[in-house]
Amino acid sequence: MKAKFHGVWARSEHGPYKASICLAGMKHTLGEFPTAEEAARAYDKAQVQIRGANSRSLNFPLEDYKELLPQDPPTPSEKGPLKPRD
Numbered sequence: 001m002k003a004k005f006h007g008v009w010a011r012s013e014h015g016p017y018k019a020s021i022c023l024a025g026m027k028h029t030l031g032e033f034p035t036a037e038e039a040a041r042a043y044d045k046a047q048v049q050i051r052g053a054n055s056r057s058l059n060f061p062l063e064d065y066k067e068l069l070p071q072d073p074p075t076p077s078e079k080g081p082l083k084p085r086d
Contacts (some may be wrong), residue, residue, distance in 0.1 A: 005039065013070060
């Protein structure tokens with residue numbers, strides 16, 4: 001049975017729900033979850049970890065996963081003063 005979320009499915013309407021993601025043409029199971037929402041969040045986290053800000057077909061807003069996105073490198077002024085070479 002297909003759930004209403006991307007990457008989530010269940011054998012019956014009462015769960016357990018499974019999350020999976022396709023990479024390079026292969027399906028990878030992310031695990032079993034008691035609710036469809038938990039499975040959908042696992043799918044989203046995998047998407048963001050793999051594809052970063054370019055993730056498509058997320059179930060929830062990208063802002064929910066900011067902590068998983070790589071941080072911008074500091075600008076030269078944030079690194080501190082440049083040290084002279086020897």
